[in-house]
Amino acid sequence: MKIVVCVKQVPDTWAEKRLAPADSTVDRESVDGVINELDEYAIEEALRIKESAGGADSTVTVLTMGPEKATESIRKALSMGADAAVHLLDDALHGSDALQTSYALAQALGTLEWDLVVLGSESTDARMSVLPAMLAERLGVSQLTFARKVEVAGSNGSTTVRIERLTEAGYDVIEGSTPAVISVVEKINEPRYPSFKGIMAAKKKPLTTLTIADAGIESGGVGLAAASTAVTGFTEAPPRSAGTIVNDEGEGGRKLAEFLAAKKFV
Amino acid sequence: MDVTLGEEHEALRRTVEEFAREVVAPAAPGFDATGNFPYEIVRQMADMGLFGLPFPECYGGMGGDYFALCLAIEELARADSSVAITLEAGVGLGAMPLYRFGNEEQKSHWLPRLCSGTALGAFGLTEPGGGSDAGGTRTRAEIVDGEWVINGSKAFITNAGTDITELVSVTAVTGQRADGRKEISALLVPVPRAGFTAGPPYSKVGWHASDTRELAFENCRVPAANLLGERGRGYANFLSILDEGRIAIAALAVGLAQACVDASVAFAKERRSMGRAIASYQAIAFSIADMEVRAHTARLAYYAAAARLLAGQPFKKEAAMAKLYASEIAVTNARAATQVHGGYGVINDYPVARHWRDSKILEIGEGTSEVQRILIARELGLRPSV
Numbered sequence: 159m160k161i162v163v164c165v166k167q168v169p170d171t172w173a174e175k176r177l178a179p180a181d182s183t184v185d186r187e188s189v190d191g192v193i194n195e196l197d198e199y200a201i202e203e204a205l206r207i208k209e210s211a212g213g214a215d216s217t218v219t220v221l222t223m224g225p226e227k228a229t230e231s232i233r234k235a236l237s238m239g240a241d242a243a244v245h246l247l248d249d250a251l252h253g254s255d256a257l258q259t260s261y262a263l264a265q266a267l268g269t270l271e272w273d274l275v276v277l278g279s280e281s282t283d284a285r286m287s288v289l290p291a292m293l294a295e296r297l298g299v300s301q302l303t304f305a306r307k308v309e310v311a312g313s314n315g316s317t318t319v320r321i322e323r324l325t326e327a328g329y330d331v332i333e334g335s336t337p338a339v340i341s342v343v344e345k346i347n348e349p350r351y352p353s354f355k356g357i358m359a360a361k362k363k364p365l366t367t368l369t370i371a372d373a374g375i376e377s378g379g380v381g382l383a384a385a386s387t388a389v390t391g392f393t394e395a396p397p398r399s400a401g402t403i404v405n406d407e408g409e410g411g412r413k414l415a416e417f418l419a420a421k422k423f424v
Numbered sequence: 425m426d427v428t429l430g431e432e433h434e435a436l437r438r439t440v441e442e443f444a445r446e447v448v449a450p451a452a453p454g455f456d457a458t459g460n461f462p463y464e465i466v467r468q469m470a471d472m473g474l475f476g477l478p479f480p481e482c483y484g485g486m487g488g489d490y491f492a493l494c495l496a497i498e499e500l501a502r503a504d505s506s507v508a509i510t511l512e513a514g515v516g517l518g519a520m521p522l523y524r525f526g527n528e529e530q531k532s533h534w535l536p537r538l539c540s541g542t543a544l545g546a547f548g549l550t551e552p553g554g555g556s557d558a559g560g561t562r563t564r565a566e567i568v569d570g571e572w573v574i575n576g577s578k579a580f581i582t583n584a585g586t587d588i589t590e591l592v593s594v595t596a597v598t599g600q601r602a603d604g605r606k607e608i609s610a611l612l613v614p615v616p617r618a619g620f621t622a623g624p625p626y627s628k629v630g631w632h633a634s635d636t637r638e639l640a641f642e643n644c645r646v647p648a649a650n651l652l653g654e655r656g657r658g659y660a661n662f663l664s665i666l667d668e669g670r671i672a673i674a675a676l677a678v679g680l681a682q683a684c685v686d687a688s689v690a691f692a693k694e695r696r697s698m699g700r701a702i703a704s705y706q707a708i709a710f711s712i713a714d715m716e717v718r719a720h721t722a723r724l725a726y727y728a729a730a731a732r733l734l735a736g737q738p739f740k741k742e743a744a745m746a747k748l749y750a751s752e753i754a755v756t757n758a759r760a761a762t763q764v765h766g767g768y769g770v771i772n773d774y775p776v777a778r779h780w781r782d783s784k785i786l787e788i789g790e791g792t793s794e795v796q797r798i799l800i801a802r803e804l805g806l807r808p809s810v
């Protein structure tokens with residue numbers, strides 16, 4: 159089983175996030191970068207699928223599109239246990255939107271051998287949650303998204319992937335055959351922390367850098383200028399207001415209901 | 425000249441920082457209140473390989489070094505001292521004597537289990553009659569029918585009574601030297617063991633979830649082969665373990681001192697008084713700035729001591745200075761952070777209240793501040809009366 163995990167570096171969840179005034183893209187320079195949280199679950203799931211599949215030919219490869227700095231996140235994914243990594247790194251990619259990113263990643267995946275592509279179901283910076291579906295569409299493979307559980311059955315040649323797809327009401331059971339794209343939600347597992355041995359080993363694992371030319375990506379198909387969506391303006395969120403304290407002197411419930419009604423929450 | 429961390433040390437530090445923030449910090453108020461040993465957290469630390477950090481891979485270790493251990497301890501202590509001391513005592517005191525002084529058979533028998541964190545070791549030097557005067561050991565051991573028979577007691581022993589404690593190494597008087605002084609040797613006691621009893625956990629001011637007990641040995645028999653290191657070298661060997669251990673305790677103290685800064689910065693920005701955030705009052709801001717200076721300086725002191733240890737240079741004085749300074753500033757920072765928090769500073773839900781209670785032990789364990797000053801003075805060629 160050959161698995162590729164798409165990993166995105168995002169601004170630290172704990173940091174204040176900003177858009178760069180010049181081009182309205184996320185300011186990635188001034189904050190610490192971390193692995194997008196849901197991608198850690200994707201890495202963990204890929205490692206578990208690999209471990210239960212066994213066999214020397216089972217591998218997990220990390221694929222990251224992002225600036226130079228994203229190497230830190232790639233190293234972390236490798237120290238968790240991934241075997242190799244591919245970094246799609248090219249200034250021309252800066253400012254790409256979701257549609258273009260899915261194109262670029264699909265092209266990069268074309269340079270690799272894989273049965274499964276695993277992703278987190280959304281990123282904490284963009285929160286669009288569309289990439290896994292776009293990618294499956296571009297690759298023309300089974301689309302198994304929002305998985306809270308993944309089971310891989312069968313052996314060489316005919317492998318079936320069955321997932322529990324989280325829905326608002328509960329879950330759907332969906333099945334598809336490989337090759338497939340899976341996206342995972344955080345209920346799926348508990349990502350491991352790298353061990354020191356893993357950290358040391360990560361240094362020696364293969365990390366390949368691809369330019370857009372290496373991946374066969376048309377320069378006109380990616381980047382800010384060619385994006386099909388644009389941020390036309392933005393304002394900072396207003397500071398949180400003080401809030402209202404309701405003291406319960408026998409009619410707290412009614413006061414809460416009034417508050418909710420006044421704000422049109424109910 | 426370089427005091428920045430290398431790539432691997434930094435990656436380890438960040439990993440443990442994340443673990444401490446996400447897993448240890450939320451659980452800490454709970455086990456601080458109950459005093460229950462944090463088995464589940466210890467298991468997760470074991471999965472990360474923290475108990476094997478400074479040991480070679482051939483014994484199941486991670487192939488790191490003592491500094492890596494110190495970094496992990498510092499980051500854990502930013503969340504909770506009980507968890508940090510459990511690692512410090514398990515590795516620095518429990519497993520290290522075996523690694524440094526054990527023979528091949530002893531090492532390959534014990535180290536893999538200790539490195540994996542499935543078993544904990546403890547280090548029994550202090551006795552009820554006195555810790556600073558470790559040479560005054562009264563516990564005795566003699567060979568009877570080819571076995572060591574141990575009698576006596578030990579006090580304040582960390583990790584000695586958990587469900588996963590499998591080894592206690594102890595110092596005991598095994599005879600008299602030619603010069604008339606006591607011959608002290610170290611012995612490995614596998615536990616549980618007939619004749620060995622760990623008393624109930626002490627009720628402590630701080631380090632609530634760290635396991636600390638008094639130990640009793642009544643005709644406790646262990647094989648002759650359980651002598652650790654050379655006969656008569658037990659006292660000297662244990663003291664050299666404490667030299668290293670002081671760097672690790674300094675790291676723990678720095679973690680606590682830094683935690684006080686972190687909590688105070690966050691609190692002072694949120695808390696308002698007389699119409700402004702208290703952070704905007706110079707009295708508060710300067711107090712926090714001073715805390716940061718102390719934490720930073722103490723960190724440099726333990727980095728410097730660790731650098732000498734790794735380089736194979738003498739480090740006794742540097743380790744004592746780092747331990748002395750870091751433990752004393754940890755207490756100072758905890759007091760200052762409590763003050764910044766006002767009334768909340770003495771409410772147990774707030775981490776600084778716990779840090780305050782946890783800090784005092786740092787000036788006592790692994791050699792009191794007075795003992796550190798004696799060591800430093802001696803290294804300067806002075807002979808303070810003891």
Ligand SMILES: Cc1cc2nc3c(=O)[nH]c(=O)nc-3n(C[C@H](O)[C@H](O)[C@H](O)COP(=O)(O)OP(=O)(O)OC[C@H]3O[C@@H](n4cnc5c(N)ncnc54)[C@H](O)[C@@H]3O)c2cc1C
Nearest residue numbers: 547548549550554555556580581582789790791792794810
């Ligand atoms: C929570 C905790 C965990 C511990 N864990 C361990 C452990 O795992 N293993 C272990 O072996 N020990 C452990 N200890 C013991 C610790 O190392 C001793 O408490 C410490 O060495 C002090 O010994 P003491 O308590 O007997 O005090 P004493 O030695 O009786 O000292 C009392 C006071 O007199 C001062 N003093 C003593 N002699 C002199 C002198 N010559 N000159 C000037 N001042 C002097 C001391 O500095 C101190 O202020 C632990 C202690 C605590 C509190």
